[in-house]
Amino acid sequence: MPIVVYMVISLTYISFSDRWLATVVSDEDTYVRLQTYKGWVFVLATALLLYVMISRMVRSLTEEIENNYNQKQKLEAVLRGMGEGVFVTDKNGRIVMVNSEMEKLFGYREDELVGRVYNEKLRFVSEKTGNKIFDISSTRFGKGMVKKSDEPALLIRKDGKKVPVDGVEAPYVDSACNILGGVGIFRDVTEERSLSKLKSDFVSLAGHQLRSPLTGIKWFVELLLEGKKVIPLDEMVDYIGKIGKSNQRLIELVNDLLSVNRIESSKLSELARGTSVSLKHLIAESVLETSMLMTEKRIKIGGVEDIDDKLRIMGDETQLIQAFMNVINNAVKYSPEGGEVEIVVRRKRNKVTVIVSDCGVGIPKRQIKKVFEKFYRADNVVKSTSGSGLGLYVVKSIIEAHKGAVRIESVEGEGTKVYVELPIMYNKK
Amino acid sequence: MNKKVLIVEDDTVLANALNLSLKDKDYDISLATDGKEASEMIAKIKPDLILLDLLLPVKNGFEVLREMRSNEETKNIPVVILTNFEQETSIEEGMKLGAKDYIVKANIEINDVPEVVAKYI
Numbered sequence: 070m071p072i073v074v075y076m077v078i079s080l081t082y083i084s085f086s087d088r089w090l091a092t093v094v095s096d097e098d099t100y101v102r103l104q105t106y107k108g109w110v111f112v113l114a115t116a117l118l119l120y121v122m123i124s125r126m127v128r129s130l131t132e133e134i135e136n137n138y139n140q141k142q143k144l145e146a147v148l149r150g151m152g153e154g155v156f157v158t159d160k161n162g163r164i165v166m167v168n169s170e171m172e173k174l175f176g177y178r179e180d181e182l183v184g185r186v187y188n189e190k191l192r193f194v195s196e197k198t199g200n201k202i203f204d205i206s207s208t209r210f211g212k213g214m215v216k217k218s219d220e221p222a223l224l225i226r227k228d229g230k231k232v233p234v235d236g237v238e239a240p241y242v243d244s245a246c247n248i249l250g251g252v253g254i255f256r257d258v259t260e261e262r263s264l265s266k267l268k269s270d271f272v273s274l275a276g277h278q279l280r281s282p283l284t285g286i287k288w289f290v291e292l293l294l295e296g297k298k299v300i301p302l303d304e305m306v307d308y309i310g311k312i313g314k315s316n317q318r319l320i321e322l323v324n325d326l327l328s329v330n331r332i333e334s335s336k337l338s339e340l341a342r343g344t345s346v347s348l349k350h351l352i353a354e355s356v357l358e359t360s361m362l363m364t365e366k367r368i369k370i371g372g373v374e375d376i377d378d379k380l381r382i383m384g385d386e387t388q389l390i391q392a393f394m395n396v397i398n399n400a401v402k403y404s405p406e407g408g409e410v411e412i413v414v415r416r417k418r419n420k421v422t423v424i425v426s427d428c429g430v431g432i433p434k435r436q437i438k439k440v441f442e443k444f445y446r447a448d449n450v451v452k453s454t455s456g457s458g459l460g461l462y463v464v465k466s467i468i469e470a471h472k473g474a475v476r477i478e479s480v481e482g483e484g485t486k487v488y489v490e491l492p493i494m495y496n497k498k
Numbered sequence: 499m500n501k502k503v504l505i506v507e508d509d510t511v512l513a514n515a516l517n518l519s520l521k522d523k524d525y526d527i528s529l530a531t532d533g534k535e536a537s538e539m540i541a542k543i544k545p546d547l548i549l550l551d552l553l554l555p556v557k558n559g560f561e562v563l564r565e566m567r568s569n570e571e572t573k574n575i576p577v578v579i580l581t582n583f584e585q586e587t588s589i590e591e592g593m594k595l596g597a598k599d600y601i602v603k604a605n606i607e608i609n610d611v612p613e614v615v616a617k618y619i
Contacts, residue, residue, distance in 0.1 A: 273585060277553065280582035280604045281509050288515035288608035295609055311511045448532070448555040451508060 075118065082111060153256040154236075160250050162187045174234070174257060176227035187251075196221035196233065221262065224255065233262045274444050278322055278457060285315030318455050325459040328391065329443070332466045343385040345494060348421060349376040351386065352412060355393035362401050370397070372412035380414065380421055383494030384471045392467040395460040396425050396487045402454055403429035403485070416493070423489045431481040440477065441465045449481060464489075500526045501619050504545035506536040506562065507580075508554050512603065516549065516580075519611045525619075533557025540566050545575060547619040549611075550597075552581040552588065560588075563595045576618045580606075 086107055094100045145166065148155045154171035158164050163186055167179045175182075175191060182190055193202050202222055216238050223231040236255030240248045289308045293300065300308070356363075356370055363370065382389065400410040404427045413424045432440060436447045444458040461475075468475045473491035503525045507513040513529055520527055528543060530536035532555040540548065540562070552559035559579065566572040579592045579600045592600045598618045606614070 277582050277584075281512065284582060284603045285509065285511035285515065287604065288512065288519075291608045292515060292518055311514060315511050446555075451532075451555045 071122070075115075079111070079115075148252075151254070153254050154234075156182070156187070156191065156253045157241075158187050158251045158253075160248055162251070164191075165250070171255070174224060174226070174232065174255060176230075187253075190227075191253075192225045193222050193234070194225065194231070196223050233258050235261075271443065275326055278444060279319065282315040282318040282322065286312050286319075289315070314455075321455070322457045322459075325457040325463070328463050329459055332388075332463060332470075343383065345381045345383050346386045346389065347378065348380040348382055348414065348423070348491075349373070349378055351382065351389050352376060352393055352397075352423065354390045355397050356412075358390070358394045359398045359401055362398065366401060366404065367407045368401050368404055368410060369408075370401075370410045370412065372414075376412075376414050377416070380416065380493060382421070382471070382491050384491075388467045389471065392464045393423070393489070395464045396489060399460060400425050400427035400429065400485070400487070402456070403427060403431075403450060405429065419493050421491055421493050423491075424486055425489070426484060426486045428484040431483050431485055432477065432479040433481050434479075437477050437479055441475075500524050501546040502526045502528065502543055503615060503619070504528050504530060504536070504539055504543065504548045506530045506533075506548060506550045506554065506559065508532060508551060515608050516611060519608045520615060523612055523615070525615070531555075533559065533562050536562045537565055540572050540575070541569070544572060547615060548575060548577045549580045549615070550577050552579060552583045552592075560591060560595065563592075563597065567595060578614060578618055 087104065090100060090103055090107065094103060148157065148166065149168045151168060152170060154174040155166075155168045156164055156171050157166040163184060164182045167177075167182050172179055177190060194200060195202050197220060202220070217236075222234050222236070224234045225231055234255045235258045236253060238251055238253040240251050242248050289312045293305065293308050353373055356373055362368075397410065397412075404410060408428055411424075411426045413426070415422045415424065430449055432447045433449060436445075439445045440447060441461050441464075442458075443462045445462075446456055446458040450456070465475050468489055468491065471491055473489065475490070476488050477485060478488070479485040501524075503520060505513055505516050505527060507516060507529070508531050510531070513531065517527055517529065528539055528545065530539045534556040536548075536550070536554070536559075537557065539545075550559045550562065554562070559581065563577060566575065566577075576598045577596070579597045580603055581588075581600075582603045584602050589600050599614065601614065
């Protein structure tokens with residue numbers, strides 16, 4: 070528009086100014102001189118106009134460039150500061166930027182990657198099949214597709230190590246939808262994946278453990294209902310006894326699984342702050358919970374009365390009773406009939422150690438450490454006594470949450486000593 | 499002479515049920531309750547069929563199976579894996595080691611066990 074106005078004014082000025090000048094000036098010399106001045110006025114006015122226009126354009130362009138630069142800086146700062154690994158490629162798949170998280174993930178420095186085609190150095194494989202994935206970024210970017218890892222992926226680091234990752238790569242486009250390049254965002258999921266594996270292993274093992282007593286019940290019911298023959302009464306009683314035994318195992322197993330679940334889902338460390346409880350009370354209650362089995366096996370427990378009344382532990386009473394009960398129950402369970410279990414408490418500075426000793430079957434030396442693992446049962450008891458293999462895992466979890474420690478000394482065939490160490494939070498004088 | 503069946507099962511209740519299901523048939527039945535005992539009995543009695551559990555004390559069922567396959571005298575004994583452990587990888591492994599069948603204990607009726615034994619013995 071300003072150009073049109075300029076043209077109209079210029080044409081009018083050029084076409085009519087001479088005629089107008091001729092009407093007001095009669096002298097030839099004056100006319101020529103004024104005509105020259107008029108020409109200079111036109112040139113100067115045009116130059117001034119051009120100067121104003123160009124300055125405005127320069128100012129606006131400078132502002133635009135500065136804005137773009139600031140935006141780019143901000144965007145780059147965001148990408149660089151992201152807690153996840155980010156790389157950016159151009160439309161040919163050449164890397165233009167890599168953030169520090171990505172450098173850590175892959176083990177390459179940014180300068181080793183910039184300018185390289187994306188999949189020349191950044192390699193991903195499927196955890197399941199080992200086949201390359203995320204391998205055709207430029208084609209995918211070319212098609213404008215967002216690609217998420219739909220199967221567990223591993224990235225191959227510079228040193229060859231494989232790291233479990235989860236991520237997405239996507240194209241970025243301009244306002245006219247032209248693809249300018251691609252962005253890949255990845256994060257290390259080692260912990261998540263190992264947790265998920267632990268969970269699935271746990272479900273698989275728990276499933277197997279539950280199936281055994283259920284199969285026992287199923288098979289003996291089927292034997293009873295076979296119908297082709299008359300089962301003698303004593304045999305029938307025996308079958309029902311086996312069903313009862315399997316059922317009891319199932320109940321114990323479910324109870325233990327529920328304890329494990331409670332422990333794993335609750336914040337035990339918060340529970341452990343709980344209240345101050347008497348150690349003697351905790352142990353007496355735990356012994357009481359085991360009294361049925363003790364009576365059945367005619368087992369005597371010594372040492373409870375000698376525990377100092379003043380010793381107190383800070384923690385969750387229910388959980389601590391559960392832990393001591395599991396230890397005492399094991400001592401009774403694996404002791405011979407008529408045997409003795411001894412409980413001794415030792416105090417050293419601000420810690421107290423409860424030692425539960427039995428003269429039972431003991432644990433094979435090489436399996437002592439393993440008995441704290443979920444579902445682990447020592448070879449020498451797995452056949453003779455029932456159990457879920459969760460009891461000591463529960464003990465360890467609870468005691469450690471109370472900032473304590475548990476360890477075992479045992480000689481197979483001679484007996485076991487379980488040492489439960491806990492901090493004394495409060496000692497009432 | 500009666501055919502010999504070896505039951506390898508650490509769960510006494512289940513071992514008892516398997517034994518009962520086969521007691522009216524003309525088999526000589528033996529029982530091993532851990533992997534080590536199983537290997538010893540396989541070498542000693544050379545059974546005509548083995549019903550093998552996988553999760554066993556001392557030595558697991560795969561180790562027992564591998565060991566007997568490497569012994570000239572026992573390598574051809576038919577084995578039926580009878581377990582409650584049901585994972586694709588273990589089924590594959592069992593079949594790779596030449597088991598005749600892989601049966602999940604919870605999925606079979608005890609009264610069908612004689613039929614399975616008769617099929618593979």
